Amino acid sequence: MVTLRLILRNRLAAFGAFVLLAVAVISLLAPLLPIADPDLTAPANRLKLPFSEGALLGTDHLGRDLLSRLIWGTRLSLFVGIAAAVIAAVIGSAIGIVAGFYGGRTDGVIMRGIDMLMAFPYILLALAIVAVLGPGLLNALYAVAAVNIPFFARNIRGVTVSIAHREFVDAAKLAGMNGPRIIVSEILPNVLPVIVITMSTTIGWMILETAGLSFLGLGSQPPQADLGSMLGEGRKLLITAPHASIVPGLMIFAIVMSVNLLGDGIRDALDPRLRSGALSRPAAATLVERSDIPERQAGDALLDVQSLQTDFQVGKRTYKAVGGVSFHVKPGECLGIIGESGSGKSVTALSLAGLVASPPGVITGGAVRMGGEDTLSMTGDELRHIRGKRIAYIFQDPLTTLHPLYRVGDQLSEAIRCHRPVSRQDAWEHAVSLLEQVRIPNAASRAKAYPHELSGGMRQRVGIALALINEPEIIVADEPTTALDVTVQAQVLALLDDLRRERNLALLFITHDFGVVAQLCDRVAVMYAGRVVETGPTADVLANPFHPYTRRLIDCVPELGGGRRILSAIPGLPPAVDDLPAGCAFAPRCDKVSDACTASQVALIPSGARAVRCVAPEGRP
Amino acid sequence: MNAPPLSVMNLEKTFGGGRTLLGQVKPSVHAVQDMTFSVEPGETLGIVGESGCGKSTLARMLVGLLPPTSGDIEIEGTTMSERAGGPADFGRQIQYVFQDSLSSLNPRKTIRQILEAPLIHLLGMDAATRRARIAELLDAVNLRPEFLNRFPHEFSGGQAQRIGLARALAASPRILVLDEPVSALDVSVQAQILNLLSELRKVLNLTYVFISHDLAVVEAVSDRVAVLYFGRIVELGRAECVFSTPKHPYTDLLSRSAPSVGRPLLRTEAAASELPDPLHPPPGCAFAARCPRADDLCRSATPEMNQHTETHEAACYHPID
Known part of the structure; x- marks a missing residue:
């Protein structure tokens, strides 16, 4: 709940969430909406301009309704992007956690493999995968997921390494847990926020990459519409009918922008360092807000x-x-x-x-x-x-x-x-x-x-x-x-x-x-x-x-030469300074406490070179 | 069975070493060298030393978090090789209490989940028995039962150390290795924890290995004390003897350096005194460079442990009389 409020307090993130939610709801409701069949061709109505009768966003070169194709295409693109992100996150995080937790040779072998995967330009790698599997939306999904696995693996490995050396992992080993169980019950809950953050900042990329493959004709196959293939088809008519490519282009822009804004918001809200104000710069000097300044005292104090x-x-x-x-x-x-x-x-x-x-x-x-x-x-x-x-x-x-x-x-x-x-x-x-x-x-x-x-x-x-x-x-x-x-x-x-x-x-x-x-x-x-x-x-x-x-307090301190003994302790804890008692702050732990202690502030009373803040000082009746 | 609860024979730990792909020898550090000692039932063995002396490495080896390079650790008569399963195998005999108790508690688990882990994995208890055992544990460390559903960040250092202690005691071990259990705490809370430890030792008949850099704390809780310097035990004896009549010049320096009310600042030692470089240890006694009594013998050969009285031994060629 706190996290949600933090995200929504960030105006840009809230805007992103709103846009994304609207797009998602509309595309989810696609089968129920009163829109034309996206694949129904009508050559007589080809390349109608937007806002013309019967086609709000116009039609494409085969006379198909662009609005309908846009909604159905968005639905498909969102689904493929999110699915690819989830697959990449699950496989990549699993690899990263295993490498980071076991370390040593396991880590070396796995991470060198990941490094090799990263050495290829991602689009080239995706092209290679699609070339092997054959074109098709599902294969494009696999390719985009595979290309993004190294990104997750490296990120999550780094986080896991720092967690695997924390003392609670040692404690879990001492409690008799084995490796897999420690990964599931100790490491995973602490890595999960990082996985979510990484995912929220990469979904936009995944959608863009899928669209890229479809644009090249390697993703969705005609007549199926997704944003990338719509853009690819519209490209040929860019001069004569620019609306056919502008419409899907604007949608890609809206989705990726809103996903990224929301992702940044989620990251800012979940990242403990940003949360604790690592980005807020303290002033050059402490703020002073005082009503009156005490008079200067005489004396030779520096x-x-x-x-x-x-x-x-x-x-x-x-x-x-x-x-x-x-x-x-x-x-x-x-x-x-x-x-x-x-x-x-x-x-x-x-x-x-x-x-x-x-x-x-x-x-x-x-x-x-x-x-x-x-x-x-x-x-x-x-x-x-x-x-x-x-x-x-x-x-x-x-x-x-x-x-x-x-x-x-x-x-x-x-x-x-x-x-x-x-x-x-x-x-x-x-x-x-x-x-x-x-x-x-x-x-x-x-x-x-x-x-x-x-x-x-x-x-x-x-x-x-x-x-x-x-x-x-x-x-x-x-x-x-x-x-x-x-x-x-x-x-x-x-x-x-x-x-x-x-x-x-x-x-x-x-x-x-x-x-x-x-x-x-x-x-x-x-x-x-x-x-x-x-x-x-x-x-x-x-x-x-x-x-x-x-x-x-002096009695609590063990002195060398005192031999083996029971130490005197002060029961209880010091009070929280945001909720100080009305009287002496030590009163709840003091064995000499009286009503005078708790009633009101006790003043620091000087006596000679010394001063004490107590109504019943030691050594006095 | 007359075997001591814990005995350690010629224990060594070397970090690093080995060779690179090109056959060059990698640098190595001897963190623990040739340690031999045993702990009697119901005894508290204090282990004192400064940073880098190998005390934490020793502690982690004792509980099985770190495999020794050579030597053997015998727990209740069972040797290392018979306990191949790691901590899961002997967690019921020996447990560990961490210095920084808060970071030893998983921030995303409740206290109940933390305390249940050893009961499930080491003892295989069912839910009802676990509930009874947890109530018993909380009572033993003076914590209120309503803490069970809270998360670690809601606790102060002293309370977190009590939770850490309850977890260590959960599987009813006979031996506890306490690695600087109070050095992160304020003095008023430190005394509470030390007193709780000594009460638990009596009630549960526990054996402690108590590791600390604070001599006064070690003296207040220990029967015997081992002083570590640069990976070796340099002096071992009854707590009262070791600090009052130290044999090794290092123990003497340590006890005179401890700041104390009513004693002037120590100004004897030369400013050059630093620990030797662990990557290039000097031959002979590691303390020789700082020692006022050192001679050529000290700088060439490592001294063996010498028995001075029945219970007091020190590794020094020129012990203090």
Whole structure:
């Protein structure tokens, strides 16, 4: 139902569906319609013009009624095209699935055969098949189907290969299923949408190809009418009676166009990538829609964030990913933001420089001041100027942030030359010196490596070097060591720690790991459901947490050296941020919950260097 | 029958290799080399190692998803050659729990269909028995029965891992191979799953092979621990001994690298330390290039496993005392 609505929302697809439906209904009703016999010749009435009496679309060279021939011909052409598409889809998909699922030698033999079939020009191949089988509509159908089998086989094989390596196929093997059963019950349901998409985009071609064969006289034989043979007969009279070829020509045009429009619509609606908005281009900066801007606070903070709110508006739902977050970072200081997945820590980090994709992201409130300037009031150009220059990011997986086709040295030099007018040679030398600064051994030769040639730890160092290019004041590191092994993680953390001390950098470190926070950060802010629930100096917060969530989260983390034991867990799940409770978001999971917790918002109450968002903080009566 | 539930002898796995049409030798990678260990009934054997150490290859061989190049895996006294039928043949004895539980569930099947598959294909149960067994399974992993008609995308990571666990338990296997079962989960949910695992082990008298890169998690659940490096076991012993008094310098480095509250950042290791190139492995000990204790012997010959105490062995020429 959803899919149908999606298709019809696309106006062109709806138009295509309408035209196709009209054509299909009329041609299906052909035996019931009050039209003349399509094969009845009347030489006296030959070549009547359209709109003449007794023949709405005129007659052909044998005096047959063109309207009647058109309806019957369309019926035949549609049938042959669809039948050929179904045959090609079934045989081609079966070949593709078998080749893709079994792989190895089976795949090699089958696909080389398909490649050979594809090496022939399709019309030549179809001609050859018809030449062997003899002319006739049914043989033309076989030829068109056979010619299109490779197209399906290759498409479906590709999809099957990617599905056959998914874990649920392994799981099915472990559940005792054999190959054929896995193909039918695990692979086929996941490949089916692709088969439908491929079919909907090829039916038009098939109709055209059948018409082509009939046009050449190899398809339907006289007196049987199909669109191609009508066109072929009309061609001889193109100058004297153009209507005899224009009428079937227009019909072919209408059918193929409507099929293609509808097919594109079906593809757009079913393809998960297009559905999730792969074609919608996010704006250069996050959309800001806020009613008032908080006053600037006094203090020596380099980065001052005040009640930042970022929403995601998807359909009718609003996900409050960040619901009023405030914090500040001084030069040379490291602030850790810790939270579980969905707590809003990454969205907070991305909001600082307007990097949240819009749509669906919207910053709905608060202020982000970098050295006193509010980044949320900046234009796209101003933002681009501060990105990299004042604030730089390090992301979790450098394999996705580095361009796979350029050498890392070239990527660094490009970024250098983008901000400074230096020669190619100077930029390259600067790039090598940056790689040395992030302690990459043999920096000069490593600069010539492609990202995939480096290990995860080395790639992350390149990511750090990229962030350092313009000597930013603030570095935001979003889980930079989560994808790394522990021994490599220790090295990268030590590097980040040294860099910030040497360069007096403000470091905003986003993580889910208490151990990392304890080793690296001066202060920590704990986030839950889009809000900071507790903040303070790292050692104090970890040793003596005020918020029940912080305390219980720390208890959940197994520590090395604790031996074998039962861990304490927090029952339940974090709330969905599109449906937050009125009071404290942690209340449903908290063992100290009272009426005051659920009644209304709990404020973040400061006490000294620390602050906690709880009506009954730990360690107090 | 005194055979251990699971024992592995000289297990090897090589990827690639062979020759091209022109007779050139193709590059090969020894993912698992000469592994020998056994697991006692009711025991949890933890397997720790970093990426590329061969732990997932080992897991996939144990459950029969990948054929070993050489060596043997014995499950409840039955050797490899006697179980030629693949997973369908011994899925009732050993099952596998995936790291990414969501992608191990077919997105187009309901939870009921997913849980029924092993009951139908491994046990051949009829509909009524299946319904009773599924209710039992859901109860064991603390899931509500109304979840049965939903599709996998409606579940959170923790719930999906419970479903994966229920599927693995469906055919009542004696052994579970858990491949990073909690590393994709948040800590609060991770603890829930770890506790559920330890409860199930006691109630159902299961034997676990628990694979993880997280030392603290492995220590919290394991009786014994095997440390893998570059396709080989470098240290094997009781969990409490391996991490508190490591013999192999690599185990020592691992346990000191794990970030932990109240311990300063580790800054000892030289920046050059990387895994060796698997296509061109160095002769001798694979860890030698990163090892502060390495000498010429380490760089020329591969060390054998040495017994240090009755339950603690390590493959090192210069073990830590």
